[in-house]
Amino acid sequence: MFVQETSRKIPVRGEYDVIVAGGGVAGVAAALSARRAGARVLLIEKSYLIGGLATSGLVTVYLPLCDGMGQQVSFGIAEELLRVSVAHGHEDMDACAWLDENGDREVRKNTRFQTQFNANVCAIAYEQLLLKEGVEILYGTSVCAAVVEDDAVKALITENKSGREAYTAKSFVDATGDADVCHLAGDATQLFTQGNVAAYWYYEYFQKEYALHQLGFADIPDKYKTPERKAKDTRKRYGGLDGKELTELTCFSHGEILKDFLSKGGVDKDHALCTVATTPQVRMTRRLDGKYTLCDEEVRTFFDDSVGMISNWRKKGPVYEIPFRCLYGNLKNLLACGRCISVTDDMWDITRVIPVCAVTGQAAGLAAALTDDIHALDIRVLQENLRKAGVKLHVDEL
Ligand SMILES: Cc1cc2nc3c(=O)[nH]c(=O)nc-3n(C[C@H](O)[C@H](O)[C@H](O)COP(=O)(O)OP(=O)(O)OC[C@H]3O[C@@H](n4cnc5c(N)ncnc54)[C@H](O)[C@@H]3O)c2cc1C
Known part of the structure; x- marks a missing residue:
């Protein structure tokens, strides 16, 4: 059954150069x-x-900015945000050998450039940084919803306490984690068919200790499971894009957390x-199905449109260059970033x-600021600007 929505004119509440959807x-x-x-x-x-x-x-x-062998591979804002996350102290995983520019090189070989921050302090520190810089x-x-004309997004339709409103911009960045904007704008997307196991991390204060409990932590891509392990794993999987299913997952997680908490007393x-x-x-x-889809076998592969490097948090050694083509699809002024870029x-x-x-x-934010037509962007201009912002692009620069 369907109901017909009354068509209505939506007020344009603001005009910008760049709109970023999602504040992760x-x-x-x-x-x-x-x-x-x-x-x-x-x-x-x-959210708020x-x-x-x-x-x-x-x-x-x-998780780490380094390759696990003592070499930092991710720089620029990735390093800055790690530093801001622990600027007022860390909860665990002291990265001092890395945070101190004269830190011990031998210690760096045996520890990763990673840390555990406090969620609320980090969120407020990021908010203050954004406001200070004029975002x-x-x-x-x-x-x-998205309004699309001539292969470009013209406006995003939003909903909040003021009702439905529109915001226009020259370029847009989808940072929703779920490729919501790509999907709403009709760009090509792919779903994660393996599905997600339930996770229910929580913080507890118990016997003078404040601790993070990572319940429901373990899962790996199906490709790395033996057939026996795959057959044995009968945990329920969640796609993560359905309102009712997400509510069910949330209620299940809450129940498991309470059980775990009460097992140690009231x-x-x-x-x-x-x-x-x-x-x-x-x-x-859900992710963008972009102009290029990066796979996990492309370790140390040179991409002439690389916009930065990353390591593999699961194991020491592998380094990947990220091609700019993983960040966009068919629409000329829409980029994706974060957990919804184009990868296998x-x-x-x-x-x-x-x-x-x-x-x-x-990379996505800079490209959005540089052009309203990603397909025509001179990649050298983007790369030059990334370099100026401290990013290293290729494995041979390490
Ligand atoms: C159980 C679990 C364990 C993990 N463990 C680790 C770990 O130990 N270390 C690590 O580095 N990573 C870990 N990750 C992964 C990592 O936390 C996330 O993938 C990463 O933080 C995603 O960042 P993001 O900005 O791409 O997306 P998100 O963090 O998902 O941010 C998206 C933002 O967009 C907002 N949003 C979504 N849709 C809309 C919309 N339509 N309109 C407006 N706003 C919208 C959301 O509210 C959110 O704030 C883990 C993830 C999970 C689930």
Whole structure:
């Protein structure tokens, strides 16, 4: 059954150079990068906290900027955001050998450039950084439709307490994590068919310790599972794009958290359930099907349109260059970044993590500031500007 929506004129509430949809780590990096290139930037976020999964989702581990052999591979805003996340202290994983420019080289070979930050402090620090740099933030606002003309996005339709409104820009960055804007605008997208197992991370105070519990942590791409392991794993899978399913996942996670918490006793002055995630902890849902789809076998592959490098958080050694073509599809002024760029299912597990989201966010934001026609952008101009912002592009530069 369907109902017919009454067609209505929607007021244009603002005009910008660049609109970034989604204020997770990728969106923060994109907004900063576009703003630093001189663009007037609006960052639209559906919740009331910056950081996405990293803060509201309690995924407070900023995975490595290095290759695990002592070599840093991700630079620029990816490094800056790690530093900001622990500027007022860290919860765990002291990265001091890396944070200190004179840090011990031998220690760096044996430890990774990663850290654990406090979700709320990090979210507020990112918000303050964005405001200081002149990014406009619009909280409590969901992007729910896109107006497309001549292969370009003209406006995003939003919904919030003021009702339905439109925002126009020269270029747009989809940092929603779920490729919502790409989907709404009719660009090509792919779904994550393996599905996500339930995760229910939470913070607890118990016996004088404040700790993150990473429940439901383990899953790997199907490609790396033996047939026996695959057959044995009968956990329910979630696609992550259906409102009712996400509600079911959230309620299930809450139930598991309460069970785990109560297994150590009830609430008293030495025992408290401090924080649960306020966004569903879903890793991979929908991504852009872009001009290039990067796969996990392309280790140390040279791409002449590389916009930055990343490591593999799962193992020491591999380094990847990220081709700019993974960040856009058919529409000429829409880029994707973060966990919804164009990669294979196996590579997705490598590119979805926080440092990679920052690397791709920086590139997407800058490109959006430089042009309203990505297909005609001179990649050398983008690369030159990324280099000026401290990014290293190719493996032979390390
Ligand atoms: C259980 C779990 C464990 C993980 N473990 C780690 C880890 O240890 N370390 C690590 O580095 N990474 C980890 N990750 C991955 C990582 O946290 C995320 O993939 C990464 O933070 C994604 O960043 P993002 O900015 O691309 O997307 P998100 O963090 O998803 O941000 C998207 C933002 O867009 C907003 N948004 C979405 N749709 C709309 C819309 N239509 N309109 C307006 N706003 C919208 C959301 O509210 C959100 O703020 C984990 C993920 C999960 C689920």
